[in-house]
Every structure is written in C-alpha cells, then in structure tokens.
Amino acid sequence: MKCPKAGRLLQVLSFSLVLLALALNVWPREITDMAGRRVIVPDIIRRAYSSSPPVTYLITAIDPTLLVGLNFPIAEGGKEYLPKCMHSLPVLGGFFGKGRTANIEMIMKAKPDVIVMGGPKTSSMTEKYESTLKNLGIPFVYVYFDTVADYTEAFRFLGQLFNKEERTARLGKYGKDVLAEIGQTVEAIPADRRPRVYYAEDKDGLATDCDRSYHAELINLVGARNVHRCTPKDTMGMERISFEQVVLYNPEVILVKEEEFFRKIFRDPGWRRIKAVREKRVYLIPGIPFNWFDRPPSFMRFLGVQWLMNCLYPQHYGKDMIKETGAFYRLFLGVAPTEKQIHRIIYG
Structure with a gap:
C-alpha cells in the first residue's frame, strides 16, 4: 500500500533542505x-x-x-x-x-x-x-x-x-601581455648590452639567490646575467656569501632589497670598489605594499619586471613608470595613488 502522506512529507523535507542549502550558500x-x-x-x-x-x-x-x-x-x-x-x-x-x-x-x-x-x-x-x-x-x-x-x-x-x-x-x-612585450624587447637587445647583476639581500647585502632560483627569476627574464651562478640548496634561498666573492663578481648592476643597506652602500669604501657602485647603478627594489621583485614572490612581479627593464635598458624600454604604476595599482589593488605617492614608492 502506498503512503502518499509520507511521500509528500519527504518531498517537502527535500525541498526545504535545498532551500536551506541555497540560503546558507x-x-x-x-x-x-x-x-x-x-x-x-x-x-x-x-x-x-x-x-x-x-x-x-x-x-x-x-x-x-x-x-x-x-x-x-x-x-x-x-x-x-x-x-x-x-x-x-x-x-x-x-x-x-x-x-x-x-x-x-x-x-x-x-x-x-x-x-x-x-x-x-x-x-x-x-x-x-x-x-x-x-x-x-x-x-x-x-x-x-x-x-x-x-x-x-x-x-x-x-x-x-x-x-x-x-x-x-x-x-x-x-x-600575459606584459611578459610578451618584455620578451620581444629583450630579443632585440644585443648580448653585450645585457648587464651582470647581483641581487643583494639582507641588511649587509651579503645574501643572494642563485641564477636558477625562482627568487631571482626576474633577472633572467629581462635577459641580464645573474653573477651568482649555482643550483639552490633549497626553496627558501637567500644564501650567504662573502664580500670577497662579491668583489670577484664585480657586478655592473646591484639590486638591493633592504633600504638599510641601500642607504649605506655608497658611503662604504669597500663597496665603492665595485663597478655598479662606482657608476651608481644600484637600485632599491620597490616594496609597497608588497615587494615588486621577491620575498615573497607575487603578482607584483608583473610590475617589477617593467621597473627592472626601465632600470637596465632605459634606451630600449622607456616606459613611463609613474603612469604604469598608477594603472597597475588601480587594476590589481583597487587604489588610486597620487603621482607624489607613486614617486615615493619607486624612488624612496
């Protein structure tokens, strides 16, 4: 014998559960x-x-x-x-x-x-x-x-x-569009115009990452040569090296992560022996609100790679970074910094 009341009750209960699930998402x-x-x-x-x-x-x-x-x-x-x-x-x-x-x-x-x-x-x-x-x-x-x-x-x-x-x-x-643009630009830059780069981490500038490390990926991406050529010991990276080793590397460009080190590098007699310092090709990596280059690596690298191209190849990649940074922050972060704020982010 059929039980229509029980059947209807089950239908109502099932429908109620569906409504509850929808209400609670x-x-x-x-x-x-x-x-x-x-x-x-x-x-x-x-x-x-x-x-x-x-x-x-x-x-x-x-x-x-x-x-x-x-x-x-x-x-x-x-x-x-x-x-x-x-x-x-x-x-x-x-x-x-x-x-x-x-x-x-x-x-x-x-x-x-x-x-x-x-x-x-x-x-x-x-x-x-x-x-x-x-x-x-x-x-x-x-x-x-x-x-x-x-x-x-x-x-x-x-x-x-x-x-x-x-x-x-x-x-x-x-x-995707930025990376395609970077790739096309780098292809047109002669090999002898691509600098040797040292990525200076830590407060004394004596930590860095191997050329094969994803932490230093942007250096390779722009066609430059990371002077610290090795295989990373682990994914954390940031390997300590001696100042003597940096002198032997004698990089043409130094990218600095810590502002404290950046403030003193030009005053230090030892560091002034290095070509990048003598020629004032030392750049503090922007880090507001998140680092543009690394630590931690993030989508900010889409902007960081453009900044790095501007630093290394101003004659080949003369993008207006004030304008580009404003557009990037509006798109990705939903904020609209003023030109003065952007200048402070990029140049300190």
Whole structure:
C-alpha cells in the first residue's frame, strides 16, 4: 500500500533542505585543483584563508573581502595602498615554513569556507601540513606557481574557485601581455648590452639567490646575467656569501632589497670598489605594499619586471613608470595613488 502522506512529507523535507542549502550558500560543487585533486567546495565561497603570502596577495587582487585574515602584519606604510577592508584583518600566520606559523584555533574561529594552499610545485611544505588540514574539516585546494608566467594560470583557477572568472581573466591578460612585450624587447637587445647583476639581500647585502632560483627569476627574464651562478640548496634561498666573492663578481648592476643597506652602500669604501657602485647603478627594489621583485614572490612581479627593464635598458624600454604604476595599482589593488605617492614608492 502506498503512503502518499509520507511521500509528500519527504518531498517537502527535500525541498526545504535545498532551500536551506541555497540560503546558507553551502550547495556543494566539485572543482579540480592545480594538484589534480577533486575537491568538494561550497557553490558560493564568501570566506577564504590562504596558507602563504603569495596566495593571500592573489586573493587580494581578486577580491579582498574574501580574506578572513593575513599571514603576517601589513608592512609599514602599506595600508594606504590596500583596500580598507584589509586594515583590521587578524594575523592568522601561515603554512610556509618561515616566520609566523598558522594559528589553528584562530583559523577555526574565522570560519573560512575554503583554505587555499599554494606556492611552487617543488616545495614540500604543503604536503607536510596536509594531515593537519584534513583534521580541520574545511575543504582545501592547491594553487601552484613556479614562474611569473604561472600566475596567469593561478588567477584562472582561483577565478573558477571564487566564481570571479571575468575579474581573473582581466588580471591574467595584463600579466600575459606584459611578459610578451618584455620578451620581444629583450630579443632585440644585443648580448653585450645585457648587464651582470647581483641581487643583494639582507641588511649587509651579503645574501643572494642563485641564477636558477625562482627568487631571482626576474633577472633572467629581462635577459641580464645573474653573477651568482649555482643550483639552490633549497626553496627558501637567500644564501650567504662573502664580500670577497662579491668583489670577484664585480657586478655592473646591484639590486638591493633592504633600504638599510641601500642607504649605506655608497658611503662604504669597500663597496665603492665595485663597478655598479662606482657608476651608481644600484637600485632599491620597490616594496609597497608588497615587494615588486621577491620575498615573497607575487603578482607584483608583473610590475617589477617593467621597473627592472626601465632600470637596465632605459634606451630600449622607456616606459613611463609613474603612469604604469598608477594603472597597475588601480587594476590589481583597487587604489588610486597620487603621482607624489607613486614617486615615493619607486624612488624612496
């Protein structure tokens, strides 16, 4: 015998569950992440936690209101170049092997709909923390980027994840167009016009990265020659070298990460023996709100590679960096700095 009342009750209950799922935005969908994993995530994601600064910055460019927290505090002077919604976000740490470790309790309290793990494919850090992530009961996905060119694909994947395909397509296209323009310009520059470059890190300038390290990728990308030619010991890089070795390298250009070192390099008698210092071809890498070159590597490299081309090849690549920086900050960061502010960002 049929039970029509029970059947109707089940239909009403099923319909109610559908309405509830829609109201709570928890209707599931499957997405394949960049590690090839099939992951069930909510159809509409409103809250996301990122495991590392490069990924946090990617989400910042896509939609900063998605972020439930930061990996470490915003750098001094950086807030005015970031959306206001980020200014009061809690610092939750991260899973990237250095600096602030992830505060699991605070992450759980933040209630992210998804956790985005990311970095180079060669890093073992994400796998190291996978057991911890599985215990949280929050879906997590992987996004990978080993080179600057990979950011276009990373944007595409995150666009799918967050249902922001139109936005990420625009960001990815900007990067793709810039890299194509750089490649064409570099091809036309004679080999004898491409300088030998030293990337000076740390407060004394005596840490650097190998030419094969993704940390120093922009040097290769612009056709210059990284004087520190070697294979990286690990993904963290920033290898210590002696001042005597720098003297032997005698670079034609020095790129400086730390402002403290930049302020003293021209006054130091030892460093003045080096060609780049004598000829005043020492450049402080812009770092507001995020570094344009490295530490951490991010989509800011799309702008950083243009800045570096301008520094090394002004006769071949005479782009107006004040204008380009303003356009970049408006597109990627949603802020409109004045020319005076941009000049301070680039030239200190």
